[in-house]
Amino acid sequence: MTVVSAQNLSLTFQTADAPVHALKDVSLDIEAGEFVSFIGPSGCGKTTFLRVIADLEQPTGGEILVNGMSPAEARKARSYGYVFQAASLQPWRTIEKNIALPLEIMGLDKADRQKRIERVLDLVELSGFAKKYPWQLSGGMQQRASIARALAFDADLLLMDEPFGALDEIVRDTLNEALLDLWARTNKTICFVTHSIPEAVYLSTKIVVMSPRPGRIHEVIESTLPKERPLDIRESAEFLKIAARVREGLRAGHEA
Amino acid sequence: MTLRSEKTVPVLTLVAGLMVIWYIATVFLNAPFLRDQAERAGTPPPSFSELIPLTMAQERPVLPAPHQVAAEIWKTTGAMVLKGRPFSKRSLIYHAWITLSATLLGFLIGTALGVALAVGIVHNRAMDKSVMPWVITSQTIPILAIAPMIIVVLNAAGISGLLPKALISTYLSFFPVVVGMVAGLRAPERADLDLMHTYSASRAQTFWKLRLPASLPYLFTSLKIAMAISLVGAIVGEMPTGAVAGLGARLLAGSYYGQTIQIWSALIVAAALAATLVALVGVGHRMVLARMGMKEAA
Numbered sequence: 001m002t003v004v005s006a007q008n009l010s011l012t013f014q015t016a017d018a019p020v021h022a023l024k025d026v027s028l029d030i031e032a033g034e035f036v037s038f039i040g041p042s043g044c045g046k047t048t049f050l051r052v053i054a055d056l057e058q059p060t061g062g063e064i065l066v067n068g069m070s071p072a073e074a075r076k077a078r079s080y081g082y083v084f085q086a087a088s089l090q091p092w093r094t095i096e097k098n099i100a101l102p103l104e105i106m107g108l109d110k111a112d113r114q115k116r117i118e119r120v121l122d123l124v125e126l127s128g129f130a131k132k133y134p135w136q137l138s139g140g141m142q143q144r145a146s147i148a149r150a151l152a153f154d155a156d157l158l159l160m161d162e163p164f165g166a167l168d169e170i171v172r173d174t175l176n177e178a179l180l181d182l183w184a185r186t187n188k189t190i191c192f193v194t195h196s197i198p199e200a201v202y203l204s205t206k207i208v209v210m211s212p213r214p215g216r217i218h219e220v221i222e223s224t225l226p227k228e229r230p231l232d233i234r235e236s237a238e239f240l241k242i243a244a245r246v247r248e249g250l251r252a253g254h255e256a
Numbered sequence: 257m258t259l260r261s262e263k264t265v266p267v268l269t270l271v272a273g274l275m276v277i278w279y280i281a282t283v284f285l286n287a288p289f290l291r292d293q294a295e296r297a298g299t300p301p302p303s304f305s306e307l308i309p310l311t312m313a314q315e316r317p318v319l320p321a322p323h324q325v326a327a328e329i330w331k332t333t334g335a336m337v338l339k340g341r342p343f344s345k346r347s348l349i350y351h352a353w354i355t356l357s358a359t360l361l362g363f364l365i366g367t368a369l370g371v372a373l374a375v376g377i378v379h380n381r382a383m384d385k386s387v388m389p390w391v392i393t394s395q396t397i398p399i400l401a402i403a404p405m406i407i408v409v410l411n412a413a414g415i416s417g418l419l420p421k422a423l424i425s426t427y428l429s430f431f432p433v434v435v436g437m438v439a440g441l442r443a444p445e446r447a448d449l450d451l452m453h454t455y456s457a458s459r460a461q462t463f464w465k466l467r468l469p470a471s472l473p474y475l476f477t478s479l480k481i482a483m484a485i486s487l488v489g490a491i492v493g494e495m496p497t498g499a500v501a502g503l504g505a506r507l508l509a510g511s512y513y514g515q516t517i518q519i520w521s522a523l524i525v526a527a528a529l530a531a532t533l534v535a536l537v538g539v540g541h542r543m544v545l546a547r548m549g550m551k552e553a554a
Contacts, residue, residue, distance in 0.1 A: 056450050075456055082454045084447045089482065092469050092548035102455045135550040 003067060003157055003189045004030040004053055009046055010061035011215075021214030022048040025062070028208065028217060032156070035183055035190045037200035038208045039246065041254060045215020046193045046208075050159050053191065054082050066157070078106065080157040081150030085165050087142035089134040089149075095119070096130040099149045106153060121150040123182055140171035144178070151186070158190045165195060176202055177231055184227065199248075201225075201243045202234055209246060211253030218253035221245055278322050285318045320517045328521040345501070348525050354502040357528065358418055358490040362425020363483055369426060370433025370482070371475070377434070378441040378467070379459065379531035388438075395431050399424065399489065404496045421499075425489035429482035436478025440471025469548065476541035483533045491526060503529075 011023040023045040030036050038046035051057040052064060055071035064147055066074035089098045096117045103113045121127050124144040143163055150158060163233065164172045176199060183190055194200050200207050207221040223242060225233065233239055289492035294301045298376040302310065312321040320328075332348040343350045373391065373451050403424050410420040444466050452462045494504025503526045 048370075054454055056453060075454060080454070082451065084451065086445075086447055088445070088447045088451055090448075090469070091550055094549065105452075105455045105457045105461050105465065225511070 001032040002029050002065075003032050003034075004028070004064070005061065006049075006052075006064045008062035009049075009052065009059050009064050011045070011052060011057060012060045012081070022057075023052070023059070024214035024216050026215075027062075030189060030206075031193065032189050033187055034206055035180075035204050036206045036208060037074055037204040038191065038193045038210060039195070039200045040199065040210030040218070040250065041212055043208035043212040044253075045212070046210050047161055048215060049210075050161050050191055050193055053157075054080060054159055056082075057111070076235065078153055078155055080159050081153065081155045081157070083143075083147055083150045083160040083163045085162040087134070087139075087146040089142055089145060091134055094131050094133055095145045096139070098134070098145060099152050102149060102153050108153075116152045116154075119229065121153045123151060123185070124148045125178065130196065138171075140167050140175060143175065147179075147182075151182075151188075156188055158188050160190065160192045162193050162195065164199070172196075172199070173231060179203065180229055187198065197243050197246050198234060201239060201246060202229065204229075207242075207246055209249035209253060211250075219249040221249065259297040266425075275322055278319075279312075282319050282321045283308055283311045286314055289314070289318065314542040316514045316516055319517065320520050324517050325520045325524060328517045329524060332521065335523075336534060348521065351501055351503050351506050352525055352529055353445070355487070355490045355494065355504065355526070358421035358493065358502070359425055359483075359486045359533070361418060361422035362489055363429050363486040365422060366426040366429030366482055366486060367433050367479065370430040370455070370478070371437055372455070373430070373434045375463075376436030377438050388434075391431060391434050394427070399428060399492050400496065402427070403493050407493070407496075419463075421490055421502075424493035425486040428489040429486040432478040432485070433475070436474045437471055440474030441467045443467075443470045443474065472544055472548070473541075475549070476537065476544065479537050480534050483537050484530050487526065487530045487533065492545075 006026055006028045008025055010021070010025040013020040013022055022043075026045070026049060038049060040046050048057055052059050053066055053071060055075040064071060067079045069077065069079070089095075090101065093101065095190065099117045099120060100113050103116060108116070110213070117130065118127075121130055124147055126141060126144055126148065129137060129141065129145075134145070137145065147158075147160075149161065164175050167175065179190075179205060182188075190203075192200075192203060201223065205223050208217055209219040209221065210216065211218040221242065225238060225242070287307055290307060291301050311317070314320075314467070317324070329348065332346065333342075336342050336344060336347040337350065341347065343353070373383075373387060377387055378384070378499065406424055406427070407420045410416065410423070448466055448470075449462070452466055457465070490502070491507070493499075493506040494502040495508050499505040499508075503522050504521040507519055510522065
């Protein structure tokens with residue numbers, strides 16, 4: 001099943017001096033259960049593409065379907081959960097209350113909310129922290145809480161915009177491993193924006209290399225790594241080969 | 257608690273310093289009158305050491321000494337209570353209560369008006385463009401000029417008593433509430449609002465679950481200012497309108513009859529009242545922040 005289908009998608013921002021082509025003729029299909037990373041330099045449109053899927057930006061040309069619907073319909077049908085670079089937890093709500101926020105908005109009853117909160121907190125390994133406030137948690141834990149919040153209402157598609165970009169390398173490794181584990185257990189489709197080549201290669205089944213001005217897809221690389229991925233797979237020849245291809249693609253896209 | 261005691265010493269030191277300056281000023285400001293008096297009576301001018309106690313015992317001094325003011329305040333508050341007549345017309349408690357009731361009513365109306373305007377400004381493009389300039393313009397008109405007009409117009413409309421005075425407080429106090437509340441309701445970042453959008457939250461849900469809680473720290477900071485100027489508004493409202501009761505009326509009566517001690521005691525009571533009211537808002541601020549699990553910002 002195709003979860004996201006984009007055909008010649010374009011988005012041009014009108015600015016004071018010149019129009020900015022954030023996306024130009026982007027065509028891409030994402031199948032259910034895939035883990036797709038978007039990588040490229042600033043201004044390549046990777047975040048914009050994610051925001052179009054989420055109905056946070058309106059395309060100016062081309063077509064896009066999410067679960068066979070328009071992005072606005074998909075949003076109303078709660079088709080996706082979105083994770084931002086900043087955890088964006090409300091400081092006046094405890095972790096469980098933060099996870100309850102979308103559930104309250106969607107009108108779920110209290111018992112159902114409680115069940116879901118417990119389940120997703122367990123999934124991101126934050127079970128003991130339900131009653132803590134965000135400032136009492138480390139940056140990595142806050143980001144895990146925000147992932148739990150995006151998982152709480154059972155959307156099959158998870159959109160993640162550089163979720164670990166602000167975290168240090170060690171925390172990032174742990175979270176990458178945890179995310180793969182979570183993906184394997186929940187069978188979600190994940191779209192993941194990143195700046196990091198190792199992160200993209202380690203996580204993805206498909207790596208979309210993008211280039212800027214205008215924002216477009218330079219190359220789509222299918223990963224040949226197995227689904228089981230311990231952290232030390234990153235030293236394997238296979239991994240390094242894919243990473244080299246991504247780097248080459250980024251360089252070529254930049255020069256083009 | 258540690259914070260309290262850390263503050264106590266500096267505050268007391270400052271008060272002690274002010275007292276010293278006040279006493280010195282008393283001597284120098286009140287001495288000329290005593291010298292003139294002696295000259296007119298044809299007696300030799302009093303020596304400096306004779307002068308000092310006399311400067312602090314005049315009936316209508318240019319500047320009354322602190323203990324004269326303290327005695328007057330006691331006479332018109334504590335002593336009245338002991339006599340069982342705390343609400344007699346000669347009691348400052350009575351006058352302070354008159355002013356306080358107008359202050360609180362004006363503060364409540366001002367807060368409600370300010371919050372309502374801010375909600376309108378944030379949610380309605382037309383109001384956003386049109387209301388703020390008028391809000392700012394309203395504050396450029398001297399309150400002393402507009403206060404009698406409010407009283408006269410409302411009187412003609414058959415409204416008198418507490419409400420006209422309270423509306424003068426409202427006129428001053430709604431302003432900081434509007435400004436603070438607009439900033440507070442707009443405090444949520446782009447990502448916070450985007451998140452609500454991805455949940456397909458309605459405007460009402462975004463308001464109750466994001467904008468309003470985010471605005472509360474801003475609101476309380478504004479409320480402290482609003483409370484203090486509400487009191488100023490109530491006093492100003494009593495002055496040009498021939499009011500017979502209230503701290504403003506007391507100030508006015510004092511200046512008619514040259515009762516400087518009475519003026520100063522009314523001033524001190526007004527200042528103490530303002531400090532108490534602002535402190536109470538501060539307590540509310542801390543309680544709300546604690547309820548919301550946030551560390552104190554102010």
